[in-house]
Amino acid sequence: MRLKNTILTWWRLIAGGYVxxxxxxxxxxxxxxxxxxxxxxxxxxxxxLFAVAVACQSGKSVDPTPVTPGGGITYQTTPVTxxxxxxxxxxxxxxxKNPLTVEGVALGKxxxxxxxxxxxxxxxxxxxxxxxAGFGHSDHPLSHGIGGKFGTRNVPGLENLAWGREFFWDxxxxxxxxxxxxxxxxxxEMDLKFSxxxxxxxxxxxxxxxxxAAFGSDTVTTARFLKAISQFLLxxxxxDSRYDKYVRKEAGGDLSPDELxxxxxxxxxxxTCHATxxxxxRSYRNNGLSVGAINDQGRHAITxxxxxxxxxxxxxxxxxxxxxxxxxxxxxxxxxxxLNHYTSGVKDSPTLDPALKVNGQxxxxxxxxxxxxxxxxxxxxxxDAFISNRSFxxx
Amino acid sequence: xxxxxxxxxxxxxxLGLAVFxxxxxxxxxPTITGRMRIAFDNVAGTSDLALNSxxxxxxxxxSFTVTKFNYFVSNIHLRKDDGSDYVVPQDSCxxxxxxxxxxxxxxxxxxxxxxxxxxxxxxxxxxxTRSLADISKRTGVLDPGLNDGMYWEWNSxxxxxxxxxxxxxxxxxxxxxxxxxxxxxxxxxxxxxxxNNLRTITVPFKTDVAKVQNNAxxxxxxxxxxxxxxxxxxxxxxxxxxxxxxxxxxxxxxxxYGQMFSYDRIQANQ
Numbered sequence: 001m002r003l004k005n006t007i008l009t010w011w012r013l014i015a016g017g018y019v020x021x022x023x024x025x026x027x028x029x030x031x032x033x034x035x036x037x038x039x040x041x042x043x044x045x046x047x048x049l050f051a052v053a054v055a056c057q058s059g060k061s062v063d064p065t066p067v068t069p070g071g072g073i074t075y076q077t078t079p080v081t082x083x084x085x086x087x088x089x090x091x092x093x094x095x096x097k098n099p100l101t102v103e104g105v106a107l108g109k110x111x112x113x114x115x116x117x118x119x120x121x122x123x124x125x126x127x128x129x130x131x132x133a134g135f136g137h138s139d140h141p142l143s144h145g146i147g148g149k150f151g152t153r154n155v156p157g158l159e160n161l162a163w164g165r166e167f168f169w170d171x172x173x174x175x176x177x178x179x180x181x182x183x184x185x186x187x188x189e190m191d192l193k194f195s196x197x198x199x200x201x202x203x204x205x206x207x208x209x210x211x212x213a214a215f216g217s218d219t220v221t222t223a224r225f226l227k228a229i230s231q232f233l234l235x236x237x238x239x240d241s242r243y244d245k246y247v248r249k250e251a252g253g254d255l256s257p258d259e260l261x262x263x264x265x266x267x268x269x270x271x272t273c274h275a276t277x278x279x280x281x282r283s284y285r286n287n288g289l290s291v292g293a294i295n296d297q298g299r300h301a302i303t304x305x306x307x308x309x310x311x312x313x314x315x316x317x318x319x320x321x322x323x324x325x326x327x328x329x330x331x332x333x334x335x336x337x338x339l340n341h342y343t344s345g346v347k348d349s350p351t352l353d354p355a356l357k358v359n360g361q362x363x364x365x366x367x368x369x370x371x372x373x374x375x376x377x378x379x380x381x382x383x384d385a386f387i388s389n390r391s392f393x394x395x
Numbered sequence: 396x397x398x399x400x401x402x403x404x405x406x407x408x409x410l411g412l413a414v415f416x417x418x419x420x421x422x423x424x425p426t427i428t429g430r431m432r433i434a435f436d437n438v439a440g441t442s443d444l445a446l447n448s449x450x451x452x453x454x455x456x457x458s459f460t461v462t463k464f465n466y467f468v469s470n471i472h473l474r475k476d477d478g479s480d481y482v483v484p485q486d487s488c489x490x491x492x493x494x495x496x497x498x499x500x501x502x503x504x505x506x507x508x509x510x511x512x513x514x515x516x517x518x519x520x521x522x523x524t525r526s527l528a529d530i531s532k533r534t535g536v537l538d539p540g541l542n543d544g545m546y547w548e549w550n551s552x553x554x555x556x557x558x559x560x561x562x563x564x565x566x567x568x569x570x571x572x573x574x575x576x577x578x579x580x581x582x583x584x585x586x587x588x589x590x591n592n593l594r595t596i597t598v599p600f601k602t603d604v605a606k607v608q609n610n611a612x613x614x615x616x617x618x619x620x621x622x623x624x625x626x627x628x629x630x631x632x633x634x635x636x637x638x639x640x641x642x643x644x645x646x647x648x649x650x651x652y653g654q655m656f657s658y659d660r661i662q663a664n665q
Contacts, residue, residue, distance in 0.1 A: 097529050172550040174582075177530040181540055182548040194540035222540040223531040302550050303584045304643055 077101035085239035087277040093162040103213040108232030113394040118190035134319030141330030145189035154330035157323040159238040238386040262377025273314045284311035285353040288346030429607040432614035434501040453625035459562035464494040466556040470518040476511040491536035514599035520555030523580040554578040564634040576640040592649035616659040627651030
């Protein structure tokens, strides 16, 4: 109570501008000699720190909902609270730097599905990231983009991006807000100079209203364009598979005996890498694939560290049933082939992940029954609500 | 009781200082200021650099033509004659010098405290803090989408220096073109640092003094010698290294561009 009164008294006096003249007097008033010196010093310092914090903040507060001057029109955005599933770890994305709004997400979705962002206006982001395939590109080992050209890697599915710190198979992009520049400019994907993409969006009649609604003016800047796409991508939260319901003890979370057995095997043999309910520890590992003709060195191209040769990001297994084919180059068409690789196909090399060479034995020991059980379990990670959510679909 | 008063007094003084110091941040700096210009004159030895037309020769005897020459200059510190430094504020201290854009070759620093300046330091490249800053803090020449290809979008980071040209010793399969795209801010991955090609350049103004006054804007004339990029600590051979981008060898080229700048003269009032 005394502390509260103290702070209040100080606050009133600071606010009133009397501080410089009356500090000593206030000190005497608020601290009669009844309290011990230590307490007084402690209290005094707390108040001092508080006062400094208040003083330094004044005049620099930022209105979270900007208002556009001129024309008598104010704009008001509707905040969106990003869902944080109970069984997920902490998010990595700093939402305070890009608060989600209904209007921002809508703009981002329009951009995501707009083929205007490719050189010949034939390919949108959604062309390669198809919702029915967990926002991957099913059935194509290597991504193909503009003019039927091929890239060198398989399209990763998009989900739970707020939990990612680095992106792409090699982690070369370190911020979600920079990610779209890469596919837009990539010569075999969308092949459009980013400045031209902004220019096209600025001139297209459907965008002024969308930018106005999201940002209070129709000016198209790099930051606005990218943050709007981030906002849409961040909403792609996949957390309603049968497995999630099982873990959270929700209705519809029943797993069959085979699936439960598969979960047990999975927990024993796979969670070193496919950790947490994101099903990836987001690390980069060499999982013993033979080096293909493309000779992709993976993470090494980004860090130039010898120890990173042939390492690729551990992918999430969410919606894995839908995101075939598998591996960074899409070399395996089925989950059976993937598990056969881990049991009998692992190739040794200097950077092979230690988890795949325990006691000199290459790979992971799994019986045929265990493989079937693991696959049964992996299919419980299919999130039909995510795959059919209309709010993620093209309008 | 006496102790209480002393503690109280100290706290009051502390608070007063805190309030006072915060207050000054919000009011215009009363120091009288002027402007300084820094002009980067790109040359090849004793010749002015001429894109697409001039033919030059490096120390290993290879002749070449330059088709593009861009570099970032940032983090400028100006040295005063009393030994103190004026540090140009971060938010207005990133410049992209482009040979194809003459206007970009002269930069103007505003709000420079008046005084006599005897030298400067700057960094070639974009430091790690700014390289990783929120996208909305990277506008103008730092805009990754609009800075004329001075950004690696596949491996997030700025290209600090870009030199491209033609030489008959460069592979025919590359249309005899050579490429030096040098960047790398020493980003950390799993505790390991990647290549760091930021280089700090120190330029004393010899015996000259740049006098900044509110009615006098001195212009520091620097020369950027593209031949130094080939003829530094490493003798760069186009035939042997016709295409250097994000590569361990790039640090040799960075060491060379660390020696590329020289002071020429001061033009007293521009």
